[in-house]
Amino acid sequence: MTKKPADPANGSAPAARQVPMRDFSRSLPMSLLRAREAVMRQFRPSLREHGLTEQQWRILRALAAIEAVEVTELARTAFLLGPSLSRILRDLEARNLIERKTAKADQRRSMVSISKEGVKLMASVAPTSEAIYAQITSRFGARKLAELQEMLGELEQSLAGLGSADDTRAEG
Template identity: 65%
Template sequence: MSLLRAREAVMRHFRASLRSHGVTEQQWRVLRALSSVGEIEIADLVRSTFLLAPSLSRILRDLEARGLIARRTPARDLRRSLISIAPSGVALMEEIAPQSEAIYAEITARFGAERLAQLQDMLRDLEREMTAFGPGDAGDVGEEA
């Protein structure tokens, strides 16, 4: 519960900015993940965004309809689908970035750069330990992870 409360306290500051640009938290998560790769398969995007496949499918459909992402099917394997961020998606990210960076700066100022770095290290350690502990129940991975 402590992790969820902390996440909610942080995300509360980002929601208004995202909403003003017509983007949900989950859509933003997908755009951020896509911005760091050229193209990615849907299964890999599920893993990197911690979204359930049915939810990701809906999110991708919405982002594609808005022209923020591109989807292509490789000719050599029509069962696969590759997703990439479209130029308009990059432009939207660049538009939102200054607001996000200002929020990150405020969080750093309030919490302290050293404490924030320690927290990030500790969260990475927790993730690594829990991953090493075992896979858990794949059905537990949700949109609020």
């Protein structure tokens, strides 16, 4: 902030092209990000109408399939970090969409389950969500979709255990 030259013809001219790298727009992380965004863009409006975020929806879906889970396992299932999950559960509980009980055997654990209201909300969202998914499948092709997911799974596998030894994140 010492100076703010308005004259383009001086020493502070852009220092571009000095660090050759791959075209980052074609990097794997970018490809994955763009693809995921393209997919999520289809779902967000519908979720939004029901007052749900993508992550809240993930949690409800994870809970709908089971009786109750510990927070830690829910984090693994919904692929959320502990702190995010903690906040979201607090909000979902305030909205009476989920219920929490401390485990009898281990006072540290808290068992989370979906409430009747939560089930009702899910029931109202699920049809649209399934329809959108079906449309995506039909657009892209069911076979190609299966192939893609197969490759994504392989990618995940091939990188498992490469990062730092301590995986803070939720992964099976």
